[in-house]
Amino acid sequence: MIDGKTIAQTVRARAAERAQKLAEMGIVPGLAVILVGEDPASQIYVRNKSRAAKKVGVQSQTIVMPVETTEAEVLAIVAQLNEDAAVDAILVQSPLPKHIDEEKVQEAILPSKDVDGFHPENIGRLFANRAGYYPIANTPRGVMTLLDATQQTLHGKQAIVIGRSILVGRPMFSLLERANMTVTLAHRHTPRAELRRLTQQADVVVVATGVPGLITGDDLKEGATVIDVGINRLADGSLVGDVDFASAEPKAAFITPVPGGVGPMTIATLMQTTVELAAVNHGVELD
Numbered sequence: 001m002i003d004g005k006t007i008a009q010t011v012r013a014r015a016a017e018r019a020q021k022l023a024e025m026g027i028v029p030g031l032a033v034i035l036v037g038e039d040p041a042s043q044i045y046v047r048n049k050s051r052a053a054k055k056v057g058v059q060s061q062t063i064v065m066p067v068e069t070t071e072a073e074v075l076a077i078v079a080q081l082n083e084d085a086a087v088d089a090i091l092v093q094s095p096l097p098k099h100i101d102e103e104k105v106q107e108a109i110l111p112s113k114d115v116d117g118f119h120p121e122n123i124g125r126l127f128a129n130r131a132g133y134y135p136i137a138n139t140p141r142g143v144m145t146l147l148d149a150t151q152q153t154l155h156g157k158q159a160i161v162i163g164r165s166i167l168v169g170r171p172m173f174s175l176l177e178r179a180n181m182t183v184t185l186a187h188r189h190t191p192r193a194e195l196r197r198l199t200q201q202a203d204v205v206v207v208a209t210g211v212p213g214l215i216t217g218d219d220l221k222e223g224a225t226v227i228d229v230g231i232n233r234l235a236d237g238s239l240v241g242d243v244d245f246a247s248a249e250p251k252a253a254f255i256t257p258v259p260g261g262v263g264p265m266t267i268a269t270l271m272q273t274t275v276e277l278a279a280v281n282h283g284v285e286l287d
């Protein structure tokens with residue numbers, strides 16, 4: 001079992017150390033989170049983010065806006081945060097209400113404050129495998145930290161990513177390819193039988209679809225590493241991933257639980273990225 005909570009704690013502690021170093025130079029990393037509407041899951045994540053920020057020494061502010069907020073109003077807040085020297089990192093919680101063009105909002109955030117790594121300029125840098133520092137989406141980046149903690153060789157092995165979102169699948173594909181894996185990107189149009197054939201070959205399976213129980217033990221190769229990015233709340237209030245844990249766990253060499261796997265890692269990585277942006281934006285070199 002890959003213990004996301006413990007690994008997240010290690011990442012947070014390291015971010016706290018670096019934030020402390022910056023504070024000694026008079027730089028307090030600043031994170032601004034914009035939440036539009038009252039989606040209950042989003043409220044939980046945003047609360048978790050501000051809690052983590054407090055622990056790490058990141059100055060965080062959450063801007064809560066009503067569901068009827070216009071796109072222009074969101075863009076105006078983003079513009080204001082772009083100008084605010086105390087703000088190093090801007091995150092607009094997804095999903096936004098349907099009347100707001102999410103891509104337009106993502107593109108309005110300064111690439112140098114784009115803590116989610118969703119701006120096309122940052123995505124382009126990642127996809128093109130450019131050198132130098134730029135923010136990378138926190139969920140897939142956190143997944144790489146989890147894989148690193150398993151201390152296995154990725155180089156030359158096979159990976160499959162299921163789901164092609166900007167939040168997870170696309171950047172995940174790039175990061176695994178960068179680790180010199182052979183990567184397949186599957187999605188809703190991949191025929192079911194084809195998907196099973198592909199997952200049965202894979203050494204690393206990353207599932208990010210929002211379909212509970214999509215992947216079972218029968219879909220896996222013996223000894224696979226299984227990363228479950230899904231978070232699905234069932235009618236009884238329980239939280240499950242996209243992987244049927246009970247059947248997958250006996251076949252997997254490593255597997256992440258839900259909750260307590262990728263979720264806490266995403267938040268810890270967000271703190272890591274915020275501290276890095278503060279350093280880069282103030283021209284400070286961190287070790």
Ligand SMILES: Nc1nc(=O)c2c([nH]1)NC[C@@H]1CN(c3ccc(C(=O)N[C@@H](CCC(=O)O)C(=O)O)cc3)C=[N+]21
Nearest residue numbers: 044045048091092093094095116259260261263264266
């Ligand atoms: N701009 C933007 N950036 C994001 O990174 C982003 C987003 N929008 N929208 C939604 C997704 C999802 N996400 C999660 C964060 C924390 C947990 C988390 O803390 N999960 C806990 C459980 C939380 C619970 O009880 O519901 C766990 O898995 O153990 C989950 C999911 C960030 N996302």
Ligand SMILES: [Mg+2]
Nearest residue numbers: 028029030086
């Ligand atoms: Mg500051």
